[in-house]
Amino acid sequence: xxAVIDNKVFYRKLTSLALPIAFQSLMLASVAAGDALMxxxxxxxxxxxxxxATQIQFVQNMFIYAVIGAGAILGAQYFxxxxxxxxxxxxxxxxxxxxxxxxxxxxxxxxxxxxxMRLFTHDEHLIAIGVHYxxxxxxxxxxxxxxxxxxxAMKVTDHVPASAWxxxxxxxxxxxxxxxxIFGLFGLPRMESRGAALATTLARAGELILCLIVSGxxxxxxxxxxxxxxxNRELSRDFARQCLPLLGGGLLWxxxxxxxxAVMGHMGADAAAANSVSAVVRDLICCACNGIGNAAAIMVxxxxxxxxxxxxxAYGIKLKNISWVIGFASTALVLALTPLVTRLVTLTETAxxxxxxxxxxxxxxxxxxxxxxxxxxxVLDGGxxxxxxxxxxxxxxxxxxxxxxxxxxxxxxxxxFAVYACTCLDEVGKIxxxxxxxxxxxxxxxxxxxxTGKEIAAS
Numbered sequence: 001x002x003a004v005i006d007n008k009v010f011y012r013k014l015t016s017l018a019l020p021i022a023f024q025s026l027m028l029a030s031v032a033a034g035d036a037l038m039x040x041x042x043x044x045x046x047x048x049x050x051x052x053a054t055q056i057q058f059v060q061n062m063f064i065y066a067v068i069g070a071g072a073i074l075g076a077q078y079f080x081x082x083x084x085x086x087x088x089x090x091x092x093x094x095x096x097x098x099x100x101x102x103x104x105x106x107x108x109x110x111x112x113x114x115x116x117m118r119l120f121t122h123d124e125h126l127i128a129i130g131v132h133y134x135x136x137x138x139x140x141x142x143x144x145x146x147x148x149x150x151x152x153a154m155k156v157t158d159h160v161p162a163s164a165w166x167x168x169x170x171x172x173x174x175x176x177x178x179x180x181x182i183f184g185l186f187g188l189p190r191m192e193s194r195g196a197a198l199a200t201t202l203a204r205a206g207e208l209i210l211c212l213i214v215s216g217x218x219x220x221x222x223x224x225x226x227x228x229x230x231x232n233r234e235l236s237r238d239f240a241r242q243c244l245p246l247l248g249g250g251l252l253w254x255x256x257x258x259x260x261x262a263v264m265g266h267m268g269a270d271a272a273a274a275n276s277v278s279a280v281v282r283d284l285i286c287c288a289c290n291g292i293g294n295a296a297a298i299m300v301x302x303x304x305x306x307x308x309x310x311x312x313x314a315y316g317i318k319l320k321n322i323s324w325v326i327g328f329a330s331t332a333l334v335l336a337l338t339p340l341v342t343r344l345v346t347l348t349e350t351a352x353x354x355x356x357x358x359x360x361x362x363x364x365x366x367x368x369x370x371x372x373x374x375x376x377x378x379v380l381d382g383g384x385x386x387x388x389x390x391x392x393x394x395x396x397x398x399x400x401x402x403x404x405x406x407x408x409x410x411x412x413x414x415x416x417f418a419v420y421a422c423t424c425l426d427e428v429g430k431i432x433x434x435x436x437x438x439x440x441x442x443x444x445x446x447x448x449x450x451x452t453g454k455e456i457a458a459s
C-alpha cells in the first residue's frame with residue numbers, strides 16, 4: 001500500500017535541508033563568479049587561463065565527491081536508523097581516502113603544472129598564466145578533501161546549517177582575499193591570477209580551521225584519531241559497492257566536462273572565454289537543483305534506512321516531480337539573465353556574440369540538468385542505485401555527446417554554437433531513460449546492516 005505523505009512534514013524537511021545546501025552551493029559558485037568578474041575586468045586572458053586551470057580541481061572533486069557521496073548515502077541511512085557509531089566509522093573511511101586523493105593532486109600541480117595546462121589549451125600565454133596559478137592553488141587542493149569530509153558528516157547528522165555557514169564563511173573570505181590580492185588593495189602587491197590562487201588557498205585553510213572548531217562541540221561527529229586507521233571489512237565492502245560506481249560515474253562526467261572545456265578551448269580564445277562565463281552562470285543557477293538533489297538523497301536515505309520503504313518511495317516520486325518545476329524555472333532564469341551577463345564581463349565583440357548564443361542553448365540544457373540532478377544524484381543514489389548514473393553517462397555523454405563535439409570541432413569544423421550544443425546534448429537526451437529507471441524502483445532498499453555498530457564498538 002502506497003504511503004501517504006504529510007506535506008507539512010515533507011516540505012519542512014525539504015526546506016530545512018535544501019535551503020542551506022542551495023545557499024552553500026550558491027556561495028561556492030560565487031567564488032568562480034567573483035574570479036571571472038575580477039579577472040575579466042583586468043584582461044580576458046587572465047580570466048580564461050584561470051578558468052582552464054581550475055579544471056584540475058574539477059577533476060579532483062570527481063574523486064572526492066565519489067568518496068563523500070558514498071559516505072553520505074550510507075551515513076544518511078545509518079543515521080536514520082540511529083546507528084551513530086557506524087557514521088563515525090564512515091567518517092574515518094572518508095578521511096583516509098580523501099587525504100590520499102588530495103596529496104596526489106597537490107603533487108601533480110606542484111611538479112607538472114605545464115603538462116596539466118597543455119591538456120586544455122595550446123596557447124602559450126594562457127599556459128604560462130595557468131602554471132603560476134596551479135603552483136599556488138595546489139596547496140588548496142591539499143586541504144579540500146579533508147574539509148569536505150567534515151562538511152559531509154555535518155550534513156548527514158542534522159547539522160546542515162553549520163555546514164552551510166562554514167562554507168559561506170570560506171566563500172566570503174575567498175572573495176575578500178580575491179579583491180585584496182588580485183587588485184593589490186591597501187598597499188598589497190597586485191598579483192592578478194596568482195592572487196586568485198592565493199586567495200583560494202587561504203580561504204580553504206580557514207574553512208578547515210572552522211570545521212575543526214565546530215566539530216569539537218557537543219553533538220557533532222568527529223574522528224577518533226586513535227581509531228581512524230582501523231578498518232571494518234564489512235563496512236568497507238558496503239562502502240566500495242557505493243563508491244566505485246559513483247567514482248566511475250564521476251570520472252565519466254568529470255572527464256567528459258573537462259573534455260568539453262578542452263574542445264572549446266581549442267576553438268579559439270573567444271570561444272574559450274565565452275564558455276568560461278557561461279559555465280559560471282550555469283553553476284550559479286544550478287544551485288537550486290543541487291540543494292534539492294542533496295536534500296533528496298538525505299530524505300530518501302533516512303526513511304529507507306529507518307525501514308520506511310513505502311514512505312521513502314513516495315518521497316522519491318514527489319521529489320522527481322519537483323525537479324521538473326525547478327528545471328523550467330531555471331530555463332526562464334537563464335534567458336532573463338542573458339542581456340545582463342553579456343554586459344557584466346569585458347569580452348571582445350566576437351566573444352560576446354558567442355556568449356549570447358551559448359546562453360540560449362544552455363537554457364534548454366537546464367531542464368535536463370535539474371531533472372537528472374535531483375532524480376539520479378538525489379533519489380536513486382539515496383537508495384543506493386549508483387550504477388545507473390555510470391551507465392547513462394557512458395552511453396549519453398561518451399557514446400554521443402563527446403564524440404560529436406570532438407568531430408564537430410576538429411573534423412567537420414562546425415560553428416561554435418553547434419559544438420557547444422553537442423556538449424549540452426547528454427543531459428537532455430537521457431531524461432526518458434532516467435524516468436524509466438526511476439519507475440523500476442530498484443532504489444527502494446535498506447542498505448544498513450543490523451550488527452555493524454556492535455562490531456565497531458567491540459573492535
